[in-house]
Amino acid sequence: MLFSSNVFIFxxxxxxxxxxxxxxxxxxxxxxxxxSLVSLFFYGYWNPKxxxxxxxxxxxxxxxxxxxxxxxxxxxxTTALVFAITGNILLLFWFKYLFPLLHYFHGVGWLSRxxxxxxxxxxxxxxxxxxxxxxxxxxxxxxxxxxLLSYTLFVTFFPHLIAGPIIHHAEMMPQFNAQRHxxxxxxxxxxxxxxxxxxxxxxxLIADTFGPIADRLYFDPHRFGAQATWVGMLAYGVQLYxxxxxxxxxxxxxxxxxxxxxxxxxxxxxxxxxxxxxWQRWHMTLTRYLxxxxxxxxALSMSRRRVRLGKKVSKKAQRTFPGFSQLxxxxxxxxxxxxxxxxxxxxxxxxxxxxHGVFLTVNHAWRVFVPQDxxxxxxLPTPVSVAITFACALAGNVFFRARSARDAFYVFGTxxxxxxxxxxxxxxxxxxxxxxxxxxTHVWFALAAMFTICWAFPNTQEILGQVDESxxxxxxGMNLLRWRPNFLWASxxxxxxxxxxxxxYASTSFLYFQF
Amino acid sequence: xxxxxxxxxxxxxxDLTEVRxxxxxxxxxxxxxxxxxxxFPFALIAxxxxxxxxxxxxxxxPLPYLIGTGYxxxxxxxxxxxxxxxxxxxxxxxLPRIIEQRTGLKTxxxxxxxxxxxxxxMMVLDDYLxxxxxxxxxxxxxxxxxxxxxxxxxxxxxxxxxxxxxxxHPDAAFWRGTISDPDEAFANVELAFRNGVEWLPxxxxxxxxxxxxxxxxxxxxxxxxxxxxxxxxxxxRLPDPQWLSSLRNTYGAGGTHVLIDVTPMxxxxxxxxxxxxxxxxxxxxxxxxxxxxxYRISGRLHTTDSGxxxxxxxxxxxxxxxIRSRRQQMQQRGGM
Numbered sequence: 001m002l003f004s005s006n007v008f009i010f011x012x013x014x015x016x017x018x019x020x021x022x023x024x025x026x027x028x029x030x031x032x033x034x035x036s037l038v039s040l041f042f043y044g045y046w047n048p049k050x051x052x053x054x055x056x057x058x059x060x061x062x063x064x065x066x067x068x069x070x071x072x073x074x075x076x077x078t079t080a081l082v083f084a085i086t087g088n089i090l091l092l093f094w095f096k097y098l099f100p101l102l103h104y105f106h107g108v109g110w111l112s113r114x115x116x117x118x119x120x121x122x123x124x125x126x127x128x129x130x131x132x133x134x135x136x137x138x139x140x141x142x143x144x145x146x147x148l149l150s151y152t153l154f155v156t157f158f159p160h161l162i163a164g165p166i167i168h169h170a171e172m173m174p175q176f177n178a179q180r181h182x183x184x185x186x187x188x189x190x191x192x193x194x195x196x197x198x199x200x201x202x203x204x205l206i207a208d209t210f211g212p213i214a215d216r217l218y219f220d221p222h223r224f225g226a227q228a229t230w231v232g233m234l235a236y237g238v239q240l241y242x243x244x245x246x247x248x249x250x251x252x253x254x255x256x257x258x259x260x261x262x263x264x265x266x267x268x269x270x271x272x273x274x275x276x277x278x279w280q281r282w283h284m285t286l287t288r289y290l291x292x293x294x295x296x297x298x299a300l301s302m303s304r305r306r307v308r309l310g311k312k313v314s315k316k317a318q319r320t321f322p323g324f325s326q327l328x329x330x331x332x333x334x335x336x337x338x339x340x341x342x343x344x345x346x347x348x349x350x351x352x353x354x355x356h357g358v359f360l361t362v363n364h365a366w367r368v369f370v371p372q373d374x375x376x377x378x379x380l381p382t383p384v385s386v387a388i389t390f391a392c393a394l395a396g397n398v399f400f401r402a403r404s405a406r407d408a409f410y411v412f413g414t415x416x417x418x419x420x421x422x423x424x425x426x427x428x429x430x431x432x433x434x435x436x437x438x439x440x441t442h443v444w445f446a447l448a449a450m451f452t453i454c455w456a457f458p459n460t461q462e463i464l465g466q467v468d469e470s471x472x473x474x475x476x477g478m479n480l481l482r483w484r485p486n487f488l489w490a491s492x493x494x495x496x497x498x499x500x501x502x503x504x505y506a507s508t509s510f511l512y513f514q515f
Numbered sequence: 516x517x518x519x520x521x522x523x524x525x526x527x528x529x530d531l532t533e534v535r536x537x538x539x540x541x542x543x544x545x546x547x548x549x550x551x552x553x554x555f556p557f558a559l560i561a562x563x564x565x566x567x568x569x570x571x572x573x574x575x576x577p578l579p580y581l582i583g584t585g586y587x588x589x590x591x592x593x594x595x596x597x598x599x600x601x602x603x604x605x606x607x608x609x610l611p612r613i614i615e616q617r618t619g620l621k622t623x624x625x626x627x628x629x630x631x632x633x634x635x636x637m638m639v640l641d642d643y644l645x646x647x648x649x650x651x652x653x654x655x656x657x658x659x660x661x662x663x664x665x666x667x668x669x670x671x672x673x674x675x676x677x678x679x680x681x682x683x684h685p686d687a688a689f690w691r692g693t694i695s696d697p698d699e700a701f702a703n704v705e706l707a708f709r710n711g712v713e714w715l716p717x718x719x720x721x722x723x724x725x726x727x728x729x730x731x732x733x734x735x736x737x738x739x740x741x742x743x744x745x746x747x748x749x750x751x752r753l754p755d756p757q758w759l760s761s762l763r764n765t766y767g768a769g770g771t772h773v774l775i776d777v778t779p780m781x782x783x784x785x786x787x788x789x790x791x792x793x794x795x796x797x798x799x800x801x802x803x804x805x806x807x808x809x810y811r812i813s814g815r816l817h818t819t820d821s822g823x824x825x826x827x828x829x830x831x832x833x834x835x836x837x838i839r840s841r842r843q844q845m846q847q848r849g850g851m
Binding site: 010 | 539542544545547548549556560698701
């Protein structure tokens with residue numbers, strides 16, 4: 001079920017909220033049972049068959065968690081953890097990579113038979129990652145064993161089930177357990193509904209307006225000349241930003257309606273002054289996951305290896321070429337190579353990961369080798385750093401969105417004038433509300449307006465007062481835009497809601513749903 | 516003070532990010548705010564359900580075909596001798612005036628856009644037959660891909676069909692459909708709301724355009740530049756012999772002669788050989804062509820003024836031949 005669908009907004013959410021309010025008086029188990037039930041319905045609405053997959057995954061991981069919690073020897077705990085993680089990765093491999101790989105082998109002639117494909121179950125990466133994190137946390141003593149009901153709710157709670165944020169057990173379940181007053185709270189409902197509706201507006205009014213322009217470019221990039229390719233590429237920058245930002249806002253808003261606070265998952269990434277910061281602001285819970293479970297173990301392993309070889313692992317050691325390569329560059333490149341593979345089975349996704357790995361390595365090299373007081377730092381005032389970071393993000397997006405690596409390189413070629421093709425007229429025939437792409441003045445103005453929103457204005461959680469003062473970005477109009485549950489805000493929200501609902505018929509799936 | 520605040524004070528002499536803190540809102544204000552946000556979408560849907568059934572909804576619509584939706588359902592005692600039914604290619608492509616001139620028989624065009632047929636089947640024709648004398652000739656004109664059950668035409672927007680239904684037949688089946696597929700039904704309501712809001716600032720159409728169907732025997736003209744090239748058309752759908760046969764059986768009773776015609780295609784249409792291979796024997800005309808310039812860019816096989824005249828003349832000639840043949844047969848029977 002899509003967050004931006006009528007059945008979700010008009011039926012599912014009201015029923016889930018009413019049930020939560022009514023069952024709250026019957027205690028924790030009733031609330032957990034109800035929320036698990038509606039979350040399973042939410043997942044099964046897409047394809048009931050895959051409920052068996054989700055249910056099986058939950059059950060096997062629950063058994064794995066039980067074993068880890070009950071066995072006494074450390075070795076047995078580790079063995080159980082390895083088995084459970086292997087099972088999860090095999091599941092992911094089966095649905096996400098095996099058939100594309102077999103198809104590729106068939107294509108190059110290594111296999112005579114084409115094994116076809118399987119439908120990628122919605123959210124499989126996210127619920128698998130969530131459960132792997134729980135198992136590791138449990139093994140490290142950072143999570144408690146749970147009852148099956150509590151564990152099911154942790155995995156399936158619908159605001160994070162399909163596309164994150166990737167939640168740690170300790171971030172959500174203690175909130176459910178600690179709720180003395182179970183039922184809807186006016187203050188949380190006010191913040192939650194506003195958050196959700198702002199996210200819905202971002203998705204439906206902005207992302208879905210720019211999406212068709214990008215779709216047209218990437219469907220056949222060979223058609224287009226430089227201007228149209230620049231427009232299409234930037235349009236994808238807008239689409240992806242507002243799609244994921246909108247989704248994150250909706251997820252956080254939905255959780256908040258049930259008085260659950262999720263970790264922020266999207267924090268104005270285009271304001272970043274470096275690609276390291278960019279990844280700390282873009283899909284923040286995925287970055288945290290990659291850091292905790294891929295980068296840190298690899299960096300630690302490299303450090304131990306150096307120690308065994310009698311080499312230093314200090315900050316000073318990092319400033320040598322071998323030290324930097326082993327302690328930072330290699331773990332970063334491997335982490336982002338794997339992150340690229342996670343995004344999809346295709347060379348373009350591997351290149352996407354590697355490109356970001358290289359950007360991050362360069363950024364780390366700058367951080368490590370160029371001291372803060374160096375004259376070189378003055379070459380990069382904030383606007384220049386932001387522009388370079390933005391350019392890197394856009395370049396990564398080309399690999400991320402293109403249908404093949406060849407298409408991606410063709411787009412790069414057109415961007416620098418190597419290929420010629422149709423002008424903006426090539427966008428003729430796209431849906432009427434995206435027709436502004438046909439007029440140079442209109443489309444450049446629209447893109448400039450969108451990027452001004454990204455760069456200059458506060459983000460949703462800042463507007464809603466949901467971040468600490470120390471975490472706020474530098475933005476214009478904070479006092480003017482700050483949310484208050486008053487008549488003016490209610491009126492603005494009603495107008496936005498009416499506009500979003502009016503265009504919702506053409507809303508598409510969220511981009512991160514494919515992962 | 517945050518880092519950002521400190522940086523701003525150093526650089527700009529003021530804190531761009533400083534936030535004034537206000538006391539928390541009272542519980543009643545929060546409840547009022549939440550109530551407004553939660554109830555508003557439902558109120559909007561309910562309002563639109565009512566709004567589209569009013570005459571004021573269409574007052575500013577720039578779409579003559581939409582204003583004329585359900586023309587066949589509105590006709591009472593029109594008693595046309597020839598009735599044209601079909602999809603939008605018939606609606607914009609067949610001029611009753613030309614058929615009347617060539618056959619001498621009163622002609623009505625009650626065709627509707629594909630969305631109306633897709634959602635409601637032959638409801639308009641059934642309405643017409645319930646309130647008028649049976650026609651002598653009933654001509655169905657469809658685009659080649661539409662010679663099958665309209666329920667399966669999944670490629671067009673069904674909004675006009677929903678619009679027709681709520682204005683003319685908001686019966687139990689309609690509400691059951693709304694409940695069983697709320698995503699689709701509510702999407703139509705939301706589109707109706709958006710259209711209504713977008714039309715409000717527009718001037719009402721001139722009377723002749725607003726009443727075009729009443730003035731032209733049901734035909735609706737269309738604007739739009741002529742085509743110069745064949746667009747890529749993904750409309751490759753086989754005809755359904757059973758459905759076509761059921762049309763003849765259902766509506767051929769009571770002395771009505773049923774003809775099923777296919778709209779001509781441009782010669783450059785890549786599907787022309789496909790339909791020439793699959794349609795003969797199932798339809799009453801040939802899979803014929805009109806020059807590419809006789810079609811408009813605005814709709815699939817929608818004809819220009821010259822294309823409309825050419826298509827209407829072909830149908831008129833076909834009918835004239837059928838009428839002559841039937842008269843001869845009757846005379847022969849009378850002579851025996």
